[in-house]
Structures are given as C-alpha cells and as structure tokens.
Amino acid sequence: MESERRSTIFIPVDEAKEKILDILSAQSAQLASLEELMVKFATAIPGGDAEGHRMYHELVIKREQKKLARTEAIIEKSLAGLVWSGLVAVGSAIWYYIQHKLVGGN
Numbered sequence: 694m695e696s697e698r699r700s701t702i703f704i705p706v707d708e709a710k711e712k713i714l715d716i717l718s719a720q721s722a723q724l725a726s727l728e729e730l731m732v733k734f735a736t737a738i739p740g741g742d743a744e745g746h747r748m749y750h751e752l753v754i755k756r757e758q759k760k761l762a763r764t765e766a767i768i769e770k771s772l773a774g775l776v777w778s779g780l781v782a783v784g785s786a787i788w789y790y791i792q793h794k795l796v797g798g799n
Contacts, residue, residue: 738746 735741740746
C-alpha cells in the first residue's frame, strides 16, 4: 500500500486571525440584516396578531371558494338548461314536420 502524501498549507497566525475576523465581521453584518428583516416581518402583521391574521386569510379563502363553487353551479345549471331547451326545440321541430309533412295535418 502506498503511503499517502499530504500537503499542509501554513498560514501565519496574524494572517489567520485577520481572515477569521473578516469572516466574523461579514457574518455579523448578515445577522444584523436578518434581524432587521425579522423586525419588518413582525411589524408587517396588523396589530401584531399573527394568529388572527392567519384566520382572516383562511376566512377570505373559504369565502372565495364558496363564490367559485356558486359560479360553477350557475354555469353548470345554465348549460343544462340550454341543452334541454335545444332538445325541446329539436323535438318540437320533428313533431311539426311529422304532423305537417308526413301526416298531412293543418
């Protein structure tokens, strides 16, 4: 078995400290911006009542679903009525034809 050869990169201690401090500084800036964003989210909800806000949205969604179901039912019933009207019209036309052309009615 061949022995593994590892190379080690030595960074001077002062340079390593500087890099670590740079990384910590960048992370602190990111954390500060995330905390600012959390405050914006927390204050975006009216009255600070997140549960009430969620319930309001659920209520609006249910209301819109009922409105959509009602609209779909109206369209379905209207189409069914149109189909029946068409069938009655075709049936009446056939009845008229049979009476006046084939039977010789008035």
